[in-house]
Amino acid sequence: xxxxxxxxxxxxxxxxxxxxxxxxxxxxxxxxxxxxxxxxxxxxxxxxxxxxxxxxxxxxxxxxxxxxxxxxxxxxxxxxxxxxxxxxxxxxxxxxxxxxxxxxxxxxxxxxxxxxxxxxxxxxxxxxxxxxxxxxxxxxxxxxxxxxxxxxxxxxxxxxxxxxxxxxxxxxxxxxxxxxxxxxxxxxxxxxxxxxxxxxxxxxxxxxxxxxxxxxxxxxxxxxxxxxxxxxxxxxxxxxxxxxxxxxxxxxxxxxxxxxxxxxxxxxxxxxxxxxxxxxxxxxxxxxxxxxxxxxxxxxxxxxxxxxxxxxxxxxxxxxxxxxxx
Amino acid sequence: xxxxxxxxxxxxxxxxxxxxxxxxxxxxxxxxxxxxxxxxxxxxxxxxxxxxxxxxxxxxxxxxxxxxxxxxxxxxxxxxxxxxxxxxxxxxxxxxxxxxxxxxxxxxxxxxxxxxxxxxxxxxxxxxxxxxxxxxxxxxxxxxxxxxxxxxxxxxxxxxxxxxxxxxxxxxxxxxxxxxxxxxxxxxxxxxxxxxxxxxxxxxxxxxxxxxxxxxxxxxxxxxxxxxxxxxxxxxxxxxxxxxxxxxxxxxxxxxxxxxxxxxxxxxxxxxxxxxxxxxxxxxxxxxxxxxxxxxxxxxxxxxxxxxxxxxxxxxxxxxxxxxxx
Numbered sequence: 001x002x003x004x005x006x007x008x009x010x011x012x013x014x015x016x017x018x019x020x021x022x023x024x025x026x027x028x029x030x031x032x033x034x035x036x037x038x039x040x041x042x043x044x045x046x047x048x049x050x051x052x053x054x055x056x057x058x059x060x061x062x063x064x065x066x067x068x069x070x071x072x073x074x075x076x077x078x079x080x081x082x083x084x085x086x087x088x089x090x091x092x093x094x095x096x097x098x099x100x101x102x103x104x105x106x107x108x109x110x111x112x113x114x115x116x117x118x119x120x121x122x123x124x125x126x127x128x129x130x131x132x133x134x135x136x137x138x139x140x141x142x143x144x145x146x147x148x149x150x151x152x153x154x155x156x157x158x159x160x161x162x163x164x165x166x167x168x169x170x171x172x173x174x175x176x177x178x179x180x181x182x183x184x185x186x187x188x189x190x191x192x193x194x195x196x197x198x199x200x201x202x203x204x205x206x207x208x209x210x211x212x213x214x215x216x217x218x219x220x221x222x223x224x225x226x227x228x229x230x231x232x233x234x235x236x237x238x239x240x241x242x243x244x245x246x247x248x249x250x251x252x253x254x255x256x257x258x259x260x261x262x263x264x265x266x267x268x269x270x271x272x273x274x275x276x277x278x279x280x281x282x283x284x285x286x287x288x289x290x291x292x293x294x295x296x297x298x299x300x301x302x303x304x305x306x307x308x309x310x311x312x313x314x315x316x317x318x319x320x321x322x323x324x325x326x
Numbered sequence: 327x328x329x330x331x332x333x334x335x336x337x338x339x340x341x342x343x344x345x346x347x348x349x350x351x352x353x354x355x356x357x358x359x360x361x362x363x364x365x366x367x368x369x370x371x372x373x374x375x376x377x378x379x380x381x382x383x384x385x386x387x388x389x390x391x392x393x394x395x396x397x398x399x400x401x402x403x404x405x406x407x408x409x410x411x412x413x414x415x416x417x418x419x420x421x422x423x424x425x426x427x428x429x430x431x432x433x434x435x436x437x438x439x440x441x442x443x444x445x446x447x448x449x450x451x452x453x454x455x456x457x458x459x460x461x462x463x464x465x466x467x468x469x470x471x472x473x474x475x476x477x478x479x480x481x482x483x484x485x486x487x488x489x490x491x492x493x494x495x496x497x498x499x500x501x502x503x504x505x506x507x508x509x510x511x512x513x514x515x516x517x518x519x520x521x522x523x524x525x526x527x528x529x530x531x532x533x534x535x536x537x538x539x540x541x542x543x544x545x546x547x548x549x550x551x552x553x554x555x556x557x558x559x560x561x562x563x564x565x566x567x568x569x570x571x572x573x574x575x576x577x578x579x580x581x582x583x584x585x586x587x588x589x590x591x592x593x594x595x596x597x598x599x600x601x602x603x604x605x606x607x608x609x610x611x612x613x614x615x616x617x618x619x620x621x622x623x624x625x626x627x628x629x630x631x632x633x634x635x636x637x638x639x640x641x642x643x644x645x646x647x648x649x650x651x652x
Binding site (some may be wrong): 156159243 | 420457458461466467468469470471472473475478481482485486488489492493568569570
C-alpha cells in the first residue's frame with residue numbers, strides 16, 4: 001500500500017513516518033495488514049527521508065490543487081493529513097490559516113472524491129475546537145465552540161470529513177489530540193508552545209519564559225502516545241466509529257504548576273530555576289478557552305491508551321530525545 | 327440604511343422584504359432605528375419588487391465573487407443571507423449544495439471582511455445541524471452532529487460566521503429556525519417539504535402524499551414568527567449574544583399525526599381525507615435525524631417568541647394565504 005503524510009516534515013509527520021517504516025505495514029479497509037510499499041512525505045520544506053527507499057519526499061503547498069491531484073492517485077490508500085498552521089500563527093495570519101487549515105483539507109477531500117477509491121484519511125483535530133463555558137470534563141456530547149481561528153478551521157474540517165465519509169467519498173476518522181508535550185525541536189507559534197518549552201528548554205540548559213499562570217490547567221499527551229494513536233486511528237475499521245468520526249484521545253490533566261513540579265522531580269531544582277513566569281494575556285486567553293480535560297471513555301473502548309501522568313511524559317522525553325541525559 | 331437580502335425571491339426572502347418595507351426601519355449596530363433607504367433582493371430568479379422604489383432586484387448567482395463584490399459596498403450595513411439549496415436537493419446534488427450553502431457564504435464573508443465596515447449579517451440555520459443520538463430536548467450545549475450535507479454546510483457556516491464575528495470582520499448572528507410550516511406556494515426539494523404540503527395541498531383542494539409515518543415528531547415554526555425572528559435577530563445588539571452567535575428559536579413540537587388532527591379541527595374531515603400516507607425511507611431518514619424539539623430559553627430571554635400550538639399555525643396560514651377561506 002502507498003501512504004501519504006501531509007505535513008511530513010513536521011515533528012509529528014517525521015515521528016509517524018519513522019514509526020511506519022519500522023512497523024512496515026498498516027491495516028486496509030477490511031482490517032487486513034498490508035505492507036507499506038511507498039510513503040510519500042509532502043510539506044513546504046523537504047522532509048527527511050531517513051535514507052529509506054520506500055520514502056518519497058515532495059516539497060510543495062498542498063493547498064495547490066494541481067499538486068494535490070498529482071500526489072493523490074488511486075494507489076494512495078491511506079492519508080495522514082497532519083499539515084496545519086498552528087494556533088498562534090493562524091490567529092495572526094487569518095488568510096494563511098484559512099488556506100492551509102481549511103482550503104487544503106477541502107482540496108484533499110475533493111481530490112479523493114473525484115478518484116472514487118475511498119481512501120482512509122486520518123485527520124488530526126485539537127482541544128481548540130472547544131471553548132466558551134465548558135463543563136469540568138468535556139464529553140463526546142459537548143458542543144464544539146471554538147474561540148480561535150485555528151479551532152474554527154479544525155471544527156469545520158471535522159464536519160466536512162464526517163460528511164464526505166457519510167457520503168462514501170472517503171473513509172475518514174478524526175483524532176482530537178490533547179496538547180502535545182514535550183515536543184522536541186524549536187519553539188513554534190502555537191499558543192501552546194510553552195507546554196513543551198518550559199520542560200524542553202530547561203532540560204537542554206536554556207532559560208524558558210512561561211507565558212501563563214501556574215494555576216492554568218492543560219490537557220496533555222506525549223508524542224509517543226500521539227503517534228501510537230494516529231496508527232491505531234488509521235487501523236480501526238470504519239464500522240467501529242459510528243456516525244461521528246471524531247475521537248477524543250486520552251490525555252493527562254495537570255496545572256502548569258504541576259508540570260513544573262514534575263520537572264523538578266525528574267531533573268531537580270537547578271533545571272526548574274531556568275523557568276520564569278511572565279503571563280501574556282493573548283496566549284493565556286487562547287489556552288484558557290480550551291478544555292482542561294475531556295472524557296476519553298470512547299477512545300479507551302476503541303483501544304486507545306494514554307500516558308500515566310506528566311512525570312512519565314517528562315521521563316519519556318528524556319529517554320527519547322536526550323538519550324537519558326538530564 | 328441599505329439592506330441586502332440573498333435568496334430574495336424565495337418565500338422567506340419575499341415575506342421578509344414585504345415586512346421590512348412596511349416597517350421602514352431597522353436598528354443599527356448602536357441600537358438606533360434607521361430608515362431603510364434601499365432594499366436589494368438578489369436571487370437566481372428575479373424577485374418581486376412590490377412596485378416599491380426602495381427595492382432593487384438583481385438576478386444572479388451569489389457564489390460568483392464578482393457579483394458579490396458588486397452588490398456589497400460599505401453602504402450595505404445589513405445583510406440577511408437566506409440563499410440556500412434545500413436539504414433534499416443538497417443531498418442529491420452535492421456540488422451545488424457545497425457551492426451555494428458553503429462557498430457563497432464564504433465569498434460573502436470575505437467580501438465584507440475586505441471592506442472592513444463590519445455589517446450586520448443575519449444567517450439562517452436549521453434543525454439539520456443536529457443529529458445522531460440526541461437528548462429528548464436539545465440544549466444550547468448539545469453538540470452539532472449533522473447527518474446530511476445540508477446540515478453540514480449550515481454547521482460549517484455557523485462556525486465561520488462566529489469566527490468572522492469574533493475577529494471583528496462582521497457583526498454576525500445565526501438564527502436556527504425550526505422547520506417552517508405552513509409554507510405557501512409549491513412543494514420544494516426540502517426533505518421537510520411535506521410538513522407544509524400535508525396542510526397546504528388539502529386546504530387548496532388537492533391531494534397530498536405524506537412520506538413519513540404519523541408518529542414522527544417534528545419541530546415547527548410558522549412563517550409569521552420566522553419573519554418576526556429574523557427582524558429581531560437583526561436588531562439585537564451584538565453584546566446581547568455572547569461568544570456563540572447561534573440562537574435556537576422557539577418552535578412547536580408535534581407528531582405528524584397531531585398535525586393532521588389540528589388540520590381536522592380547523593378544516594374538517596373532508597380536507598383531511600385528501601392526505602394519504604406513503605412512507606419514503608430516504609426522506610424519513612433525514613427528517614428523523616433532526617431534533618424533535620430544543621430548549622429555547624435563551625431565545626425567549628433575548629425577546630423571541632413563538633407560535634402557541636400547531637392549530638394556531640394552521641389558522642394563521644388560512645388567514646394569511648387563503649384570505650380566511652378553507
